[in-house]
Structure formats: C-alpha cells, structure tokens
Amino acid sequence: MVKTMLTLMIRSGKTLVLLGAFFTFCIVPCEIGSASDAMIGEVSDLRGAVFIYRGNERIPVEIGTWLQKGDTLKTGPDGSVGVYFNDETTLSLGPESRMTILAYLFEPKRSNFAFMVKLCKGSAAYVSGLIAKLSPDSARFVTPSSTIGIRGTRMAIQVE
Amino acid sequence: MKRTLSYFGTAEKKFLFACLLAGTILAGCAPSRSLIVLLPEADGKVGKIDVQSRGGTVRVDQPYHAVDVGSTEIPAHKQMTQVEIASRFEGALAVEPTQRYQLNVSILYCLRGDTALTPQSQKDLTALVAKLKKGPRPIDIYLVGHADRLGPESYNLALSQRRASAMRTVFLSCGFAPDIITISAMGESSPLVETEDDIEAPMNRRVEIVVKSRKAE
Numbered sequence: 001m002v003k004t005m006l007t008l009m010i011r012s013g014k015t016l017v018l019l020g021a022f023f024t025f026c027i028v029p030c031e032i033g034s035a036s037d038a039m040i041g042e043v044s045d046l047r048g049a050v051f052i053y054r055g056n057e058r059i060p061v062e063i064g065t066w067l068q069k070g071d072t073l074k075t076g077p078d079g080s081v082g083v084y085f086n087d088e089t090t091l092s093l094g095p096e097s098r099m100t101i102l103a104y105l106f107e108p109k110r111s112n113f114a115f116m117v118k119l120c121k122g123s124a125a126y127v128s129g130l131i132a133k134l135s136p137d138s139a140r141f142v143t144p145s146s147t148i149g150i151r152g153t154r155m156a157i158q159v160e
Numbered sequence: 161m162k163r164t165l166s167y168f169g170t171a172e173k174k175f176l177f178a179c180l181l182a183g184t185i186l187a188g189c190a191p192s193r194s195l196i197v198l199l200p201e202a203d204g205k206v207g208k209i210d211v212q213s214r215g216g217t218v219r220v221d222q223p224y225h226a227v228d229v230g231s232t233e234i235p236a237h238k239q240m241t242q243v244e245i246a247s248r249f250e251g252a253l254a255v256e257p258t259q260r261y262q263l264n265v266s267i268l269y270c271l272r273g274d275t276a277l278t279p280q281s282q283k284d285l286t287a288l289v290a291k292l293k294k295g296p297r298p299i300d301i302y303l304v305g306h307a308d309r310l311g312p313e314s315y316n317l318a319l320s321q322r323r324a325s326a327m328r329t330v331f332l333s334c335g336f337a338p339d340i341i342t343i344s345a346m347g348e349s350s351p352l353v354e355t356e357d358d359i360e361a362p363m364n365r366r367v368e369i370v371v372k373s374r375k376a377e
Contacts (some may be wrong), residue, residue, distance in 0.1 A: 038329035075251075082255040088263060088372070094251025111344040121192075125252040127201065130363055131372050133265050134304055137350050143194035146213040146229040152205025154264065156249040158195040 039066040040104045045082030045092065050075045072100040075122065089115060089129030097122020103141070106131055113138040120144065123158040166264030197245055199228040202259055211235060261299065261372045267352075268327070270365045272310070273319065277327035278362075289334050292371065300372040301336060303327045304344045308364040309357050327367045 007143045009070040010156070026086060043050075043065045050061040053072040061073070075081055075097045093099055098120045100147070105114035113135040132139035141148040142160040143159050181363045194213075200206050200223045211218045211227040215235050218227050224242060231314060246253065266283040266288050292298055306323030307316035324343035331341055351364040 042256040047255060053351055077186045080251045080255045082257040084257045084260070088259070088261055090257040090259065092251075092255045092257065094249065097252075098268060108342045109348060110343050112303075115249070118348065119194075123249050123252045125199075126258050127259065128207065128263075130263060130302065130370065130372070131264050134344060134368070135346065135350060143196075143229070144192045145194045146196065146211050146227075146235075148196055149210035149212065151208040151210075153209060154199040154201045155209055156199055156245065158248060159281045160193050160195075 029065060037068055040069055041067045041083050041085035043081055044084040047080045048076060048078035048083040050079040069101055069104045072098060074098045085087040085129055089131060090127045092125045094123035097124065099124060115139040116142060118142040119157055121157050121159050125156045127154045128152045194229040197228055197240055199225060246330060262375050264371045266369045268367050269362060270323050272365065275323045296373045296376060298340060298371045298373045301331060301341045302370040304368040306346050306350055306364055306366050307348050308361040309355055310360050311346045313348060317345060320347050321345035323367050
C-alpha cells in the first residue's frame with residue numbers, strides 16, 4: 001500500500017511535504033521500508049561495525065556494499081559509515097545511529113526525482129546531490145520530530 | 161490548472177495536525193529532540209533548509225545556524241560554534257564521503273510564453289558557455305525547464321519542455337556532446353516564487369542548468 005502511494009505521489013514535490021509528515025508521524029516504524037532491488041548508492045567510508053537491515057536480512061557492511069531503497073543502516077557504538085548515492089548525494093552516520101531510506105528516485109530523463117531518508121536516532125551529515133539541485137522540492141530529510149526541506153546544501157542532524 | 165498550495169497551505173496544515181494527533185495517540189511516539197545545523201559546502205557555498213515541525217516552519221540560511229526541535233515548543237534558532245559542531249558530529253563528519261564532482265547551478269529566465277531568454281539571461285548564457293569552454297570539461301549538463309502558472313497546467317508542462325529543448329539546441333550548437341546533455345521538464349510544479357493559479361511570475365519562467373564537472377584541483 002505504501003509502495004503504491006509512493007508511486008502515485010512521488011512526482012509532486014509538494015506532495016512529498018505531506019508524505020514526509022505522514023512518514024514522520026503516522027505510518028512507518030523505523031525498521032520498515034518498501035523493497036526494491038535497484039542499487040541506489042554504495043558505502044564509500046566505514047569504521048567499526050555497521051549493518052544493513054533489508055527485509056528479514058541483516059547484512060554486514062563493507063566498503064563498496066550497495067544500498068537499496070528501503071534499507072535501514074544501523075551503526076554500533078564504534079561504527080560510522082559514509083554513503084555515496086548515484087546522484088552524488090552523500091550521507092554519513094555517526095555511532096549508535098539508525099537511518100532508513102524511504103524514497104529514492106533519480107530519473108532525470110523522465111523528470112522523476114525523490115529523496116527521503118529518516119534518521120530515527122544518532123547523528124548524520126548530508127550533502128545535496130543532483131536530486132536536490134535539479135528538483136529541490138523532491139528532497140526531504142525526516143527525523144521523529146521534524147521534516148527538513150533541502151535547497152541544495154550541506155547539513156548535520158542529530159536525534160536524541 | 162491544478163491548484164498548487166502555497167508552501168504550507170491550510171489543507172497541509174490540517175493534514176499535518178491530523179498526522180501529529182494520530183502520531184501521538186496511535187503510535188505513541190516517544191518524544192525526541194532533533195538538532196539540525198546548516199553547514200557550508202566544501203566550496204564555501206551555503207544553501208537553505210526549511211525545518212518543519214509541530215511548532216511551525218523555520219528557514220535557516222546562515223552557516224552554523226541550528227534549529228533545535230523539541231516535542232512541543234516552537235523550534236529555537238541559534239548559532240553554534242564550529243568547535244561545538246565538530247565535537248557533537250565528530251563521528252558522522254569523520255566519514256563524510258569526499259565529493260567526487262562539482263555541481264553548479266545557473267538559472268536563466270525566459271520571456272512570457274516563449275523559449276527565448278530575457279536580454280540579461282542571454283548575456284548570462286554567453287558568459288556561462290564561455291566559462292564551461294574554458295574550465296574543467298563538463299561531464300553532464302542537466303537542463304530543467306520550468307513555467308509560471310499563466311495558462312493551463314498541460315500547456316505549461318509542454319512550454320517547460322520546449323524551454324529545456326531549446327536550451328539543449330543552444331548547447332549542441334556550442335559544441336557540447338549530445339550524450340552529456342539531459343533535459344527535464346517540471347511545468348509549473350516547481351516555482352521559485354509561489355503564486356496563485358493564472359498569475360504571471362517572470363521568476364518562474366526559467367531553465368535551470370546544473371553542470372556536473374570534475375573538481376578543480
């Protein structure tokens with residue numbers, strides 16, 4: 001159901017505001033995202049133990065591990081990880097963090113763009129890539145108490 | 161002529177409020193704080209963020225300014241020291257991936273209902289092309305067409321497509337390879353300035369040019 005909603009709503013950046021609110025406050029527990037096997041980014045930097053939760057799988061992260069939409073990244077007390085997305089967006093997590101990739105769509109030829117991640121706990125640093133530069137309304141960063149609209153920038157986020 | 165709501169129109173506010181209520185009652189969301197800090201990019205540029213929470217929306221456009229979002233109160237807006245930021249975000253900043261490319265955005269404005277540029281944007285285009293010819297060779301050039309809300313939505317989508325296509329023709333004639341140029345059309349859906357329907361907004365008639373190039377050494 002969530003997946004259908006996403007497909008229907010994804011085209012409109014304005015709708016993402018609503019969707020962001022929806023995800024933030026109502027529907028999606030931190031561990032769950034809709035599955036898709038497209039590779040959307042790769043782990044480029046790593047320290048300590050980090051895992052991807054994908055469906056029922058728990059995958060240990062290595063440099064070069066690919067990410068999919070719906071993945072949850074979890075870092076341990078000594079873990080931190082940097083991710084390089086296909087559209088040049090970068091995201092890194094500090095220790096004791098948990099983040100889910102709720103939406104990712106980079107199809108410039110079809111004018112389809114979406115980027116939405118939710119940081120449930122811990123800390124993150126984010127740098128905009130092409131999605132936020134080509135379609136600022138389509139990029140959202142969500143925390144349990146806020147939704148951040150991104151207009152081509154770099155920022156750090158902490159949830160406690 | 162779809163009615164686009166202003167950034168947080170009444171319907172959105174109602175919806176948000178319903179979500180908040182539902183979130184609080186049904187999901188039993190644990191109250192948590194979020195701290196969001198705007199940082200300068202590697203090249204020193206500073207963008208903008210809009211932080212939306214149940215306390216309202218706060219725009220941040222100054223480097224090292226932070227929004228502290230609690231569970232209920234209106235978010236506070238404060239400046240943090242770089243030392244404070246470095247220690248709080250030490251873990252995440254230590255593994256920030258290196259940017260592999262430079263992404264530069266230029267905006268050129270078009271005449272009403274037309275693909276032709278305003279005189280100023282025509283000059284800007286000439287300067288941009290000269291810069292791209294001289295500097296690091298572009299790896300990808302993205303051309304994104306936009307329109308204001310004058311006329312039907314379908315017309316504006318087509319117009320934004322024509323604007324992007326016309327710009328593509330210009331870039332091709334300037335000798336850029338067709339395989340590095342990608343065009344997108346956003347119609348009236350992504351305005352720089354929010355307006356009611358059927359209102360002229362010269363700022364929204366535009367082509368945005370995003371150039372991906374190797375970082376200058």
